[in-house]
Amino acid sequence: MPSASPDDVERAIVDARRREWATVLAATAWTARDLDVAEECVQEAFVAAVVAWNRDGVPRNPGAWLTTVARRRAVDVMRREMNLRSKLPLLVGPEESDSNDVESDQLLEENSEDTVRDERLRMIFLCCHPALSTEAQMALTLRLVCGMSTPDIARVFLLSETTMGARLTRAKQKISTARIPLRMPDEAEMPDRLRAVLGVIYLLFTMGHTATSGTSLMRPELVDQAMHLTEVLQELMPDEREVRGLLALMLITDARRATRVDAEGALLRLDQQDRSQWDLVAIERAKALIREGLRAKQLGRFILQAAIALEHAQAPSFEATDWAQIVRLYDALLVTWPSPIVALNRAVAVSMVVGPEVALALVEELESDDRLADYHYLPAIKADLLRRLGRVDESLVQDARAIELTRNDAEREYLTAQMRSRQPLDE
Secondary structure (H helix, E strand, C coil), X not given: CCCCCHHHHHHHHHHHHHHHHHHHXXXXXXXXXXXXXXXXXXXXXXXXXXXXXXXXXXXXCHHHHHHHHHHHHHHHHHHHHHHHHHHCCCCCCCCCHHHHHHHHHHHHHHHHHCCCCCHHHHHHHHHCCCCCCHHHHHHHHHHHCCCCCHHHHHHHCCCCHHHHHHHHHHHHHHHHHCCCXXXXXXXXXXXXXXXXXXXXXXXXXXXXXXXXCECCCCCHHHHHHHHHHHHHHHHHCCCCHHHHHHHHHHHHHHCCHHHCECCCCCECCHXXXXXXXXXXXXXXXXXXXXXXXXXXXXXXXXXXXXXXHHHHHHCCCCCCCCHHHHHHHXXXXXXXXXXXXXXXXXHHHHHHHHCHHHHHHHHHHHCCCHHHCCCCHHHHHHHHHHHHCCCXXXXXXXXXXXXXHCCEHXXXXXXXXXXXXXXXXXX
């Protein structure tokens, strides 16, 4: 390994924690069969990395190094427990190191031969156990698999950090007290857990597509992780229409990646983006997936969301968008997925069909929904509708509220610039 300065090692540790934590934890949990043990072993591996990497240099594959160390520590813990269980009844007994080594090696072999090749995806299915509520499944998976912080997860669920922290704790305690096994569900169990799994992957994608905090609009590594997991899931469950719908939605949404910010990193609205720079290959692939998915008698959430995204993607310009069709698709989506965020997005489409006044009434109805209390897009949308109605002073109040709630610097700067452009010049 090449030598590295202390600063290089520190940066490598920080980067590995951000990029590799979830994968290392998933692999270690599969070996340890215990979440608490796995988390402790992964933490010990990162501590060991500080010493070893300063001494020997940063390894070429930090994730593999950390996984090896964490899993060996998990095997050591299991070996000590097996020795204790076998020796306590006998007080004095024969050495059992050989059998323990064989059993430990078998555990590692089982892990590598499992039909699911991606550690993170396997861990998602493990966390999405039916004994947990859907929300707990998603929150726990986002924390353990995706490595998201509690504040970020809280913002995804539109909850306070304290409330989300308590829910995560209860979910982990339930896994422990109910002795939920850390194993892959069998073929018969898989479909029942699919909805939660798809929800988790989509939340990961949205967190990457527009970061809840930080200086950059996106977190591309989260987007890439989510798309990779969906590709693997489609390979595992090729007949599931909603898996194809989720993949199509991601492909279309991410097709605009290169045009969402300008050269300085400033946010660009949909009507400001250069459509000629969109990834047409990804859009065409998504179109084929959507065409197949729309043949179903009952349309799922993700195929409908993908169909909405496709309407935007195939319009030759923002002005030529078929907003009436988008409203109809949102109507169908609200039946399948009655979410206040869907209703808010529908209001935007309604404003493009019948004008801002009707849409404003819909938005004001949604203001009473506590789930949107800290959702910064609601006041941002309301500000735009008020501006279009000529109610500038009221729009500025909503602008200020949206800016206050926004944690992403790129979005905040955009909203601030919009607010300034709407303020009347001093006499």
